[in-house]
C-alpha cells in the first residue's frame with residue numbers, strides 16, 4: 011500500500027475530506043443516481059455536513075494528502091471513499107478494517123447500506139446481503155442493499171487455557 015497512514019479525523023480535515031468525497035460523488039455517481047440523490051449526498055458530505063455528523067471518522071493520509079475516509083455511526087459503517095487515483099492499493103480495505111475494529115468492540119455486527127454499486131467490494135470483505143430496502147433521506151427515496159458482517163469469533167488464547 012506504500013506509505014499510507016490511517017488516523018482519526020480532525021475538525022481541520024473537514025474541507026479536504028469534503029472535496030474528496032464530492033469529487034467522487036459528482037464524477038462517479040451521477041450516471042447511476044438522480045439529481046436529487048446527488049444533491050442529498052452532496053449536502054451530507056459538505057464540510058458542514060461532515061462536521062455536524064455524529065459518526066466517528068477516520069482518514070487515510072499519503073504524501074501529506076488525505077486520500078480516503080470512512081466513518082462509523084453506531085454499528086453502521088458509513089461514507090467509505092478513496093480518491094480514484096489511489097485505488098486498488100489496499101487503502102479502502104485498510105479503512106474498512108479500522109472502522110470494523112471499533113464497531114466490533116461495542117456491537118456484534120457491522121452494517122453497511124450500499125447504495126453505489128460497491129456491493130462486490132463489501133462481499134469480498136465478508137459482508138452478507140440481507141435485503142434491498144428503500145430508504146428516504148430528506149424527502150428523496152432510493153434503493154440500497156442492507157449488508158451485515160458478524161464479529162469474528164475470538165480464538166481462545168493459549169495462555170488462558172488450563173494446563
Ligand SMILES: CC(C)(COP(=O)(O)OP(=O)(O)OC[C@H]1O[C@@H](n2cnc3c(N)ncnc32)[C@H](O)[C@@H]1OP(=O)(O)O)[C@@H](O)C(=O)NCCC(=O)NCCS
Nearest residue numbers: 089090091092097098099100101102103126127128130131
Ligand atoms: C470501494 C472503494 C472504497 C475501494 O477502495 P480501494 O482503495 O480501491 O480498495 P482496496 O484497494 O482495498 O480493494 C480493491 C479491491 O476491491 C475491488 N473493488 C473496489 N471497488 C469496487 C466496486 N465498486 N465494485 C467491486 N469491486 C470493487 C477492486 O476490484 C479490488 O479487488 P481485488 O483486491 O480483488 O483486486 C473505492 O473504490 C471507492 O471509493 N469507490 C467509490 C465510493 C464508494 O463506492 N464507496 C463505498 C460505499 S459509500
